[in-house]
Amino acid sequence: MTSPAASGVVVRHVTEDDFPDWLLAHKVGFLRPPVVTDEEVALRRKVLDPERTRGAFDGARCVGTFLSFAQELTAVGGTAVPAGAVTGVTVSPTHRRRGVLSRMMNAELAEAKERGDVVSTLCPTEYPIYGRYGFGPAAWTTVWDVDVTRAGLDPRWSGPEDGGRVDLVDGAAIRETAPAVHDRVRAVRHGVVSRSERVWQRDTGVDLAPGEPWTEPFYVVYRDASGEPAGHAAYTVERERDGGAQPIGTAGVRELMAATPAAERALWRYLCAIDRVTRVRSGRRAPDDLLPELLPDPRAARVVSHVDLLWVRVLDVVRALESRTYETAGSLVLEVRDRAGLAEGRFRLEASPEGAACGPTTETPELIVDVAELGALWLGESSVARLVVLGRAEETRAGAAARADLLLRAARRAWCPDVF
Template identity: 35%
Template sequence: MTIDVRALDPADWDAWYGVLEWAFGGLPESTEERALWRGLTEPERSLAAWDGERIVGSYGLFTFELAVPGGAVVPTGGVTMVSVAATHRRRGLLRRMMARGLEDVRAAGEPLAVLTASEAGIYGRFGFGVASRGMSARIDADRVAIARPPGADALRLRVVEPEAELARCEELYHRLVPGRPGMLRRRPGWERLALLDPKQDREGASARQCVLAERADGELVGYARYALKPEWAGQVPAGTVLVRDLDAAEPAAYAALLDFLRNIDLMSTVSLRARPLDDPLTHLVSDVRRCDLRVEDRLYLRPVEVGAALAARAYATEVDVVFEVADAFCPWNEGRWRLSGGPKGAVCERTSDPADLALSVRELGAAYLGGASLAELARAGLVTELRQGALDAASVAFSHPLAPWLPHGF
């Protein structure tokens, strides 16, 4: 039977989302969680694959803006809620939905598409490269001290219900977005994601709390959302502080918040996930070996319009390079592109000039935010230097002082 792929009718959302739940293990989500994702779903940008009267595939897009090197915040399509029923695998259904979705991104004038991957091996064939990685840590709170830089002792820390100060925390988050490549500027409604805390998913932890770091005049300069998971090793407390969010506008606030989390009574471990690779904690802790640091892939990115994407960011140094780009999935990107620019901006246009570097759009996506260098990719055989010296110059130009960071999934 022919499978029909069409825009999601809001009336079919429950069935559509149910297919997604089954694809991710079949455990039903809480009413609270389903309500949140229903409110965030953009039906006009979502696809349902129908086999007769049954939905057998799902695909969604979120409307985001992504911070890129130079401080610009660029319109971006967030690919999400992708699934194919086990009965309909290997029929090209994912390819059909992805092709249509990326055409939607292009038509919307969004030069970039991003996603987070449940399985790392799926999306490279569609041109997505790993553009940012995250770090997790489990700090041994009993044996690790936190350095407190100047100003930390002058801040007031205050524990509140997360919803009570949600608007102020979201405003601080939005102020931080342009300064860190990879962060998402979110549409209204996304702030509720930070409050999602269904009891069935706590696994023995407490309800979430929020600690604020404020100046004497009341200005908010940082916050952390966390839960406590009490445990005992015999008669010895061995609980864990589960940190959900930690955002700070200055080093003193970050250190004060981290030190607060380390000193909570009856807790022997502080667990943080999805932190940037250059997170300050690695320099603030007294013993980094007792922090169990691990790295994972986070944000996958692909330029949907190569020229517009490369022109949307700034570059660390002046650059003039011609790329020979391969992109079989979005063939309008194939060919040679001249990138000229620097710290104040750039232009990127088609050219017939000889190419300096040859690569696929996936490698452009990996290097776009500065998370992977073009030279690093060349050492893996994924970028070819065609003009001597072009690789080093372009690698430096694409770099950024801060590691790209995606604070939360979508």
Template identity: 45%
Template sequence: MGNETNGGPRDPGSGRVKEQGETVDGIQIRAVGEDEVEEWDRALAVGFLRSHVGRATEFRRRQWEPGRMIGAFDGDRIVATFRSFDAELTVPGGAVVKADAITAVTVTATHRRRGLLRRMMTGDLAAARERGAAVAILVAAEYNIYGRYGFGPATRGHGWNIDLLRAGGLRADLPTVPGGRIDLVSMEELRKIGPELFDRWRVTQPGAIDRDELTWQRHTGEIEVPGFDWKEPFAAVHRDAEGTPTGLAVYKVDDTWDGSYPNCTLTVHDLVALDRPTATALWRYLFSVDWVRKVTVENVGPDDPLPMLLNEPRAATPHAENADFMWLRVLDVEAAFNARTYGAPGRVVLDVEDRDGYAAGRWAIEVAADGTGRCARTTDEADLALDASALGALYLAGETLPRLAVAGLVTELRPGAAAAADLLLRTPLLAWNIDGF
């Protein structure tokens, strides 16, 4: 199964899955019509083991676009679901590439092991490549499913649990924003401020994707989806001396007391900042909220220096749910690798095995002194051999070549090639995606 949380329809483009689909063993795989969205929604709930939740028909209709919502029909019953939409993915260097974002992937327990997922995935990836998507992305609910389709874990979700009494607050020597201020804003104000601020931030973070209007409506409670309990959060906006928003923190506080002693936990759902002093100001604010004794940060960059900002870094312990998060599959090697920048000049030749053909072949990546790179097919002798899944894991530099080589997922064809090529692919910031989809 694949996770399903956010994301509405984007520009549909061309190359959609055929409306008539294909029939295998009496099961027809085809695009869902707008009049079939309610049935598709119920099949999705069953597939995710949430048959008890209410209907989300109107929300699903907002997500529907021709050819992008797929169902497997056993007679009149939908027994598998699949949806994709176009997203913008930030790559190292700040450019964005077109990504096929895959979500809502389920197969009903009664119809497993019949090749339904493979047929839905194969059709969608072919259509995505025809539309000009450089990569496909998804959030994997199960680790062992998507490698067979050429996806590799490209970002990690990382969080912290912070004991405020032990932490002793943030260090006093950290930089601040002269004249900056923090204000709580309403959900209506957040819908106005958040999108522009987020768009400015996401191009600074490799691995981030864009948010559409429907996502902001969900985040702020304008639209509520059955099965995803929404409770109004707090939203704190940081502004510089000129009044321009430079950061945002969205959080909730539970109302827990130990007798007459406050023992509340503040949970951070979103924190984006355009610069380090803004981030510091927002953390300082969050750690100073009355009655709070523990701060849980659900998802922050895996190399974020947050623990080192504390007077006692050991007060921050890793969140239990830290794990691989967004998976990536390269569909157009030249478009993907020509879009990003690199860490050091040099050249590497990759020999990629890809059963579906999109990334198969031998590729030379040449990096100039300014960090720009050029990727093209070559007949030169290869330095490294890997499959499409490993290529997906490496693309955003969320994984290292030496580690993959030690794990047996990359083969060195030239001694020292993994370490040398890793310098080329390295980025100042680790890839990170704040959003499920």
């Protein structure tokens, strides 16, 4: 039931004339100074699609913001599926708990389903909000702090031993070579999302919003023995002294992307060999990242953050389950519960390493799960048996959870290096 205070709020797509008010509400929601400049408005008009940007309006005032953009998300096995990425979500503090977010989200999910998106994605700032809309955590990231002085690495290292090389470059070179490396990675690593040209520009300091803080990083590219770029890294260094004359510094990794194991090893080794750097902060890595085990003493890498980053909301169960690969053969009758009705139903999955077929069925379900749990299962990031113990899945046929885990598991953890 809509509260009387919310009855006068109109949720709609914005027009270009709405951008100043929309941007002001966006700043209020993210607790940024409530001042909007002409330059900021001009940038928003250039990068936002009014057809995918929503606002909630109480009279002439914008009190809620919401936008989405087209994205591709890599499923287990390397297939990219269309996704609707949700971001920029705010509700002004004067209009909280009045159903404003629900109206904006429900409208977006209905449009995403109509567009043919297989899933919807987001990176939440708060955990409890999005589960009620069918989203659930599907990929986690871990940050390590490496004490280089105790890692046991050879201090005489001067470059890769495989015939490759690591070169310092500038942002323009990264914009030229890094997108191809990123595409190679997302073709094999589930959880990685596509990036637009705008993202590469923003992440290399081009066309930033007025007043947006920026520190130019160091960029390096790894090239294999043939000269082909196969990895890159961006990092900054915080310099200080230990109280005496000895300089110490922390290299903070903004990104490290490697299309081959050789590139990954070489880039981490480079970062841990920089003169005057005694600590390396890894940036967002997969929970099963190779980094700690690349060190002679893995205890030199300490976990400083482990968080759910990518949340997934399945919109099309059939296409989602058919898009991924399976390491073993098997079948499963699954009932998906979805109070929004967008993905609800019973489905029979027949899968093998050669392919998968999924379709609606009237058979008795072997497992019952909520759509909020399905995204993590789809990305191989969750255990059905664990969900049963937690009360988040129901096993209606003995042994079904164990069979489902064998079917849905993935060799590596899902990884999403991007925040959007």
